[in-house]
Amino acid sequence: MEISKNREGNQLTVTLTGELNTATAPELEAAIKDDIQVGDTVVFDMTGLTYMTSAGLRILVASEQATGGSGAVTLRGVCKEIRQVIEVTGFDSIFNIE
Amino acid sequence: MDSRKLGIRGLLRISVCITLLVALPIFVTISKMNVTNDELARAEASMNDELTYLCLQLEAAQNRARAFDTLASSSGVTSQDLEVRNPEASRILTDPIGDVLAGYSLPESGTVFIVDDDKVVASDDKRVPVGGSMKELLEDEVCAAIGASIQSGRMQTIPYRGVFDAPGGEGAYGDRDDEAYVLAKRQGNYTILGIEPSSMVFRDRAQVIGREVVLTYVILTVVFAIMSRLLNRMVLRPIDNTNEVLRRITSGELECRISEDGTREFIALASGINTTVDALEGWIREAETRMDSELSAARAIQESALPRDFPPFPSIQAFDIYAIMNAAKEVGGDFYDFFLIGGDKTGSEKLVFLIADVSGKGIPAALFMMKAMAQVRKELEGGAEIGQAIRNANKDLAIGNAACMFVTMWVGVLDYGTGRMEYVNAGHNAPLCWHGDEGWIWLKEKSGIPLGTPIDRPYKAHRIECCAGDKFLLYTDGVTEAKNNVGDMYGEDRLMTVASANQVERPEALVTAVRGDIASFVQDAEQFDDITILALDIQAPDE
Incomplete structure (x- = not known):
């Protein structure tokens, strides 16, 4: 999986490419763990992401908690399969999905 | 490098x-x-x-x-x-x-x-x-x-x-x-x-100087070439060999050793490295053995936490239940559970059956799984209404959950005397349900988000009136997302097909058939996720 980050003011955009699974989730966790502050908005650009497991979902939930839990996480370019994973868990109610 | x-x-x-x-x-x-x-x-x-x-x-x-x-x-x-x-x-x-x-x-x-x-x-x-x-x-x-x-x-x-x-x-x-x-x-x-x-x-001077310089450079070049060959043979080649062996050792071939020959200095170096690798190998093997034995103990503890005696309630004829959990690693993050509640002054006896999937795998998931399993049991055995019980469990699991782990869960509470069932789906895959004459259907109703997040919301309980012959097939995403060698997923369609082909089977045979079908689909591909399946048959209510 490829991860790239871009910060503009208090908005962090994280672009993900490949598969976010048990093997790659720790990479993402390490890459963004110190970057998110309370009050930030985080955009995950998932246009290039083809697969995500609950391990990846956990990182998204952790990011949402790190921002202060105010619904400041946006998922962009979510493919059908990943949208299904998010909808099955009901986490679509805590993320903004574009 | x-x-x-x-x-x-x-x-x-x-x-x-x-x-x-x-x-x-x-x-x-x-x-x-x-x-x-x-x-x-x-x-x-x-x-x-x-x-x-x-x-x-x-x-x-x-x-x-x-x-x-x-x-x-x-x-x-x-x-x-x-x-x-x-x-x-x-x-x-x-x-x-x-x-x-x-x-x-x-x-x-x-x-x-x-x-x-x-x-x-x-x-x-x-x-x-x-x-x-x-x-x-x-x-x-x-x-x-x-x-x-x-x-x-x-x-x-x-x-x-x-x-x-x-x-x-x-x-x-x-x-x-x-x-x-x-x-x-x-x-x-x-x-x-x-x-x-x-x-x-000095009419010949430039020519003589030219000859002398060219001759000197020819001699120097020959000397450098000889030195270079010697350096290559005595130093560089042994260094390259040493690096190659070290690379193989680093990539896991711990049995590799550097050949102890050549110059005195390289023999000393090779001997020193070999001694270090010997010691490292010993420590790694020791650590692996210790880790293996600890993981085996952890696996035994986790397995013993899941009910494994079938039939679990031989005196009760109103239902038949069977489940398996195959962890991808030594310990897993999936679990199933079933137990009886009530049956005293509080009312009729009920069967609680559930399946759950913790985000992630390995030791952290296993620890969280044990905690989640205990919390849900505690709440439901305490007599809480199913929606409230799950909400309470969520709140307890969220406390100190620094790693933001969560667990998806599908819980059913069956009053097997009346056939009335309530269930909560906290972000879990929709199970298959055989109800009346409808054949297998997906129970798609949701109740809320997975447990463990600090988001405190009510979980909606759904009801269904069961009758004899109804069946439930619960599973985790390790089933539908099992991959074969070319990367295809097992998927819901195959699950539906194998469930339909075995619709008359009792829970144990149905679970075994599904597990066998997954195994023949993935063949020798590595298992990445825990595979957990639970089947329940409702019989005629006990007299």
Whole structure:
């Protein structure tokens, strides 16, 4: 999986490419763990992401908690399969999905 | 490792090239000094030979003249008589000095002339005419050098322009800025002078220097090539071999060792590395053994936490239940559970059955799974309504959940006496349900988000009235997302197909059929996620 980050003011955009699974989730966790502050908005650009497991979902939930839990996480370019994973868990109610 | 860094070979090549380049002007300068000294010495010796020869000639001429004078005075033959009778002999005897240089010139176009006091009496060069005055023809500097040469007997350096600067004395041999060399010898009253311009003395110098430098560089190149081969054989190749073995050891081939041969230093190095790897291997094996035994213990604890005795309630005929959990690693994050609640004054006895999937795998997931399992049991055994029980469990699991782990869960509470069932789906995959004559359907109703997040929301409980013959097939995403070698997923359609093909089977046979179908789909592909399946059959309610 490829991860790239871009910060503009208090908005962090994280672009993900490949598969976010048990093997790659720790990479993402390490890459963004110190970057998110309370009050930030985080955009995950998932246009290039083809697969995500609950391990990846956990990182998204952790990011949402790190921002202060105010619904400041946006998922962009979510493919059908990943949208299904998010909808099955009901986490679509805590993320903004574009 | 930084591949942009130069290796020893590259560094050596660049160093040698820079050294040879820097050394070139030094070699040329040293060679020029040596060649200059050699050529000067050669020129001096050569000129000395010539002038000595001319001195002898001059002396002989003087002797002949004296002899003729003596003969003439005793015999009365005058020089006029001799000139008439034998002009050639007359010329030789009457002009002995001029005859010394007759037909003579210094090799390599030097200039030679004989001076009597200040007057030129013989010359091989028209620029120094016979009868001319030295002081007029030559600069003072040159005259002084001539004096020094007579004193020391050594060749002296003079400016070339100083020789022929007189009118009509244009430098014929090279640049007027060049130097020239003068050697002077006394013979009686005469002084014999030889002058050679530097362009003549050093005419071969550039060629000789070129030859010397080329030869030196050829020798140096051969020496460097030999050194390079030796370095390669004695140092670089052993380093490459050592690095290759270390790379293999790092990539997990712990049994690799460096061969202990070659030079003494490399044997010591190889021996040191091998000893270190021996020790490391020992520690790793020990750690692996300890880890394996601890993981085995953890697995045993986790397995013992899941109900594994089937049928679990032999005295109850109203339902039949069966479940399996295959962890992808030693311990897993999936779990299932079933237990009875109620049955006393609080009301009729009910069966709680659930399946759950913790985000992630391994030890952290297993720890969270044990905690989640205990929380849900505690809440439901405490008599809480199912929605409230799950909400309470969520709140408890969220406390201190720094890793933001969560668990999806599908829980059903069946009053097997009446067939009434309530269920909550906290973000879990929709189970399959065989209800009445509808065949297998997906129970898609949701209740809320997975447990463990600090988001406190109510979980909606759904109800269903079950009758004998109804079935439930619960599973985790390790089933539908099991991948084969080409990356295809097992998927919901295959699950539906195998469930339909085994619709008449009892729970154990149904679960076994599904598990077998997954195994034949994935074949030898590695299992990445825990696979958990639970099946429940509802029979006629107990009397």
